[in-house]
């Protein structure tokens with residue numbers, strides 16, 4: 001049996017939802033369906049989740065909620081009419097309830113979740129499937145942390161009693177019924193949780209692209225598609241910015257060894273990308289390249305650092321106290337370099353530098369901003385001499401200087417840091433060397 005998740009562009013209008021329904025009906029194994037809120041119908045359109053979050057924020061500043069919700073309601077009324085389910089889903093009553101819910105809600109999560117809820121209700125009505133509310137199935141702790149094992153038991157119990165189900169993605173509730181959401185794009189996570197709970201044979205993730213690409217198409221011209229990749233390769237690539245799938249959606253299915261198939265709602269015949277457990281044996285040296293801009297390096301130099309027991313612990317406790325996580329920590333004999341994301345540091349740079357000086361009294365401390373990280377990922381490079389040399393030669397050929405190199409002993413990836421300005425050139429050079 002299959003669990004299918006359909007993303008925002010698949011759920012954007014009644015026409016696209018009819019395509020979704022055709023896909024579901026084409027295979028009787030597609031029994032559990034998880035959906036996103038309606039997304040963009042065209043480049044300038046606004047995702048329903050964004051509209052809901054704006055309505056919430058404006059209403060808390062004193063805006064009139066019924067007027068703020070009016071365009072959202074209108075979009076759902078249009079979808080319901082297009083699907084011919086107006087008499088099955090009472091949108092008037094539901095929007096009244098949403099208004100009250102938002103007024104009563106001290107956090108934005110309740111508002112953010114309503115797009116998924118309505119999208120699932122309308123699709124369930126159109127397909128004649130059971131609607132199961134995610135708030136009954138997905139459990140968060142009172143401080144908003146997802147409770148995986150409790151959810152797995154409850155989801156299994158509730159879902160397996162029903163044969164054909166549509167469920168909203170993205171949200172769940174706490175033990176006292178407060179709505180909580182995953183981070184943005186989190187319906188992918190819900191789909192994976194459902195797949196694990198019902199022990200699906202396959203988790204189909206339907207989106208608007210034909211699968212994972214070997215590089216970012218905004219940087220490389222028409223990069224090739226990745227037909228197959230492993231969970232571990234996926235984790236590395238999606239962590240580093242290949243954002244077809246929410247990075248956390250891997251964990252539930254990986255636990256249960258369920259393959260994920262990324263498919264395109266607008267090109268359903270295309271096989272898409274298969275994500276499989278284990279280490280894949282294939283001829284490719286490199287599976288994909290991904291990267292991100294917006295990193296800072298902090299070089300810390302101190303004579304005899306290597307003899308100073310507890311040096312790294314003291315350094316890292318500064319990060320811990322400031323609630324900052326680090327990306328990499330390459331070290332020499334008397335040097336250590338912290339690579340950190342700008343988004344982690346936020347406005348805490350001064351405190352961070354002061355804290356480091358106090359904790360480890362460095363001889364020298366040097367900050368360099370505007371760095372990019374690039375991960376070249378693939379099981380294929382393990383035990384193959386020459387991969388690193390080809391990578392570095394490719395970069396030197398186009399005049400890119402490498403600021404940092406990190407390769408774990410698993411040999412699954414080689415990560416390099418380069419100047420932000422060199423980022424695009426570096427990615428193209430690696431692509432040309434290994435993939436084109």
Ligand code: ASP
Nearest residue numbers: 036049170184185186187
């Ligand atoms: N609707 C939510 C978002 O826009 C969740 C999702 O689509 O997965 O982030």
